[in-house]
Amino acid sequence: MAQGSYDADMGRRGAYAKGVAKREEILDAALTVIARNGYQRTSVRDIAEAVGLSQAGLLHYFASKEALFAEVLRRRDEVDRERMPADPAARVEGLIEIMRHNADVPGLVQLYAELSTEASHPEHAAHDFFTQRYAVLRRELGETVRAAQERGELSTSLDAESVATILLASADGLQTQWMLEPGLDMAARLEHLWAALCRVP
Known part of the structure; x- marks a missing residue:
């Protein structure tokens, strides 16, 4: 490879790496700003200012405001997965722990609740994110349910995927109720549901 071509290639790689790093910085800043201010009170400008960019400069890294919030x-989710045990048998406990943590980040709960509703439209920028997210979580929680059935903790009369779907729907519904009634203990309610399912003969 000629020196000029090599230098140009290295320059492109360097620019790409810087772009990826800036996106990561923007996302980390957005998590902090939204958790602090709430979804409704956070603008793209607020996030841009947190990373030293103009609003137009920030949107250079994301196709739209909706795409930014989906990311x-x-x-x-990447941060939450660090709280989720790798062992399928412990994933419900991990989900309960995430619900407990969510009570400390109301802005992110609000973002999730509102964006998931908006994303029901197939053309929304976050539509694919949510459909894929639910598919992965149903599969993983389904593995947890089957593991509990194999250990004799959960009745084999229950359909694993149905139980997984119910757990996810309950978690989402509890978050909505909690936004209306902040004193509600989301983690305790989800824990109660799992305990009740484990008592089904």
Whole structure:
């Protein structure tokens, strides 16, 4: 490879790496700003200022405001996965722990609730994110349910995927109720549901 071509290639790689790093910085800043201010009170300008960019400069890294917020939720999921045990048998306990943590970040709960509703439209920028997210979580929680059935903790009369779907729907519904009634203990309610399912003969 000629020196000029090599230098140009290295320059492109360097620019790409810087772009990726800036996106990561933006997402981390957005998590902090939204958790602090709430979804409704956070603008693209607020996030841009947190990373030293103009609003137009920030949107250079994301196709739209909706795409930015979808990526913020993707980053939140990455952080939450650090709390989720790798062992399928412990994933319900991990989900309960995440619900407990969510009570400390109301802005992100609000973002999730509102964006998931908006994303029901197939053309919304976050539509694919949510459909894929639910598919993955149903599969993983389904593995947890089957593991509990194999250990004799959960009745084999229950359909694993149905139980997984119910757990996810309950978690989402509890978050909505909690936004209306902040004193509600989301984690305790979800824990109660799992205990009740484990008592089904």
